[in-house]
Amino acid sequence: MRILGLDPGLAATGWGVVMADGNRLRHGGHGTVKTPAAAPLAERLAALYDGLMGVMAEQALDEAAVEEVFVNANPQSTLKLGQARGVVLLAAGKGGLMVHEYATRAVKKALTGTGAAEKPQVQAMVERLLGGVKVSGADAADALAVAIAHAHLRTSIR
Template sequence: MIILGLDPSLSCTGWGVIRAEGSRLSHIANGQIATDARAPMEQRLAHLHAGVTAVIEAHRPDRGAVEEVFVNKNPQSTLKLAQARGSVLAACGGCRLPVREHSARLVKKALVGTGAAEKAQVQAMLRVLLPGVVIAGSDAADALAVAITEANLGPR
């Protein structure tokens, strides 16, 4: 089973692809899709959509998982995050990729054992679960964590 994990953000969306064979996990690829902060919103969203579509077409995952949106103190930030998430989900839908959503707290708990884990703890666990992995950045690390959470939750 090949699983695509996504960590949506308007500035930089992380993605990670893993293979799950029973309880064995292996890294396939990971990366980040950055947008130009000076570009108009519609171009940034189109760039995210195209980038996620390209990842899906390149790796042909069987299913996907995305981190749920969280509410920021700043409503504008929440709205931008939701728009980026919508673009990412639309790309998955356009490729007919089934997607489940997971809260950041569940992802941290699934990897580290506590929903209050720090990013450094999550990244350390990624290196244990995916030996030799070279992580493209913190957004890609978050996406790999989402993919592993999906793998651990099992079939729909």
């Protein structure tokens, strides 16, 4: 099972691929799709879509797991994050993937045992679970964490 984990963001959307064979996990790749900050919103969303479709074209994927949006204090930031998340869901859907969504606390709990884990703790656990792979960037680490959480939780979903 090849799982694409996605951590939505307008400036940077993290992606990570995990191959799950029973309880065994292997790293399949990771990265970040970035959008130009000075570009109009529509262009940024289009760039995000194109970037994700490129990632999916390079990978033979079975399912996708997406981190749910949290509400910011700034309503404009929350709205833009929601729009980026919509593009992430659209791209995964257009890529023919079954999409599963997870709350941030559920992902942290699945990896570390506590929903209140800090980002460095989550990244360290991702690297440990994937055989010492060095993950570049917090967005990619979060995306891999979502994929790993889905790998662990997918049997209970069915």
